[in-house]
Amino acid sequence: MGEAPERITIVPDDYHVPYAGTAEDGRRFFLSEELFDMETGYVGLFLWKSDGTFDEIRVTAVSGREGLPPGQAGPAGAEEVVPSRLAELGDFVLEPIEVEPFTQDVDGVTFGWKVEQYDGAYSVNIEPGDFIAYYEPWDGLEYDT
Template identity: 75%
Template sequence: MPDDYHVPYAGTAEDGRKFFLSEELFDGDAGYVGLYLWKADGTFDEVRVEQVRRTAGVPPGQPASAGAEALVGSRLAELGKYVLEPIEVQPFTTTVDGTTFGWVVDQFEGAYSIHIEPGDFIAYYAPWDGLGYDT
């Protein structure tokens, strides 16, 4: 579900694919702008990733805007006319240049979650409505 906190861009692209776009992805000192795309039925399609400079002074393990507004704008333009709305999609992982990207299923003390990689900065939990997540 899109919001003004960590998920400003999630919805349906003009071609019917579901998308999630973030500039807060990170792995160590590397930052990324990542566009995750699923087919209209919610099955994984592709990831478009661009490495960007990680914001200076951000503590390890904490997400932060990469300040890559032009790249985010370019990725949004690739979607055509899009609608920001909740999406229902399948988890997936893929590796790009040695870094894992995806929506990763995890279990802790019997409770399942899905966290977004790289950076593990968003974790969704049941009831899977996208309204509540941990950062």
């Protein structure tokens, strides 16, 4: 079967990937308010250097996942956090980006783009919450939720 990806493409869309692109400083970014563990919702701003290597992650724990069953993705109820994080990017461009997968623990919770293998097939899952999974050909055009 295929090999673990060294890079994947993330393409912004109107579904689960509304904010992906290039920040004013040239760094690549992905912003989501759909990150979660069983108890908490998160807004996560994932940042890569302009060459696509991991740079940093900025995480804000939020409440407001009312009405969602445990383990289901959905907006975190962070109406004020998302615009604030977008403002940190300066003048940004929504566009496809090519970046390396990574994970990093923040306060005991794993965040990032985790490479996993099942029955010989690789996937890259956004953590926490595993709410998006990308597969070969790693072009970002299709993902599972």
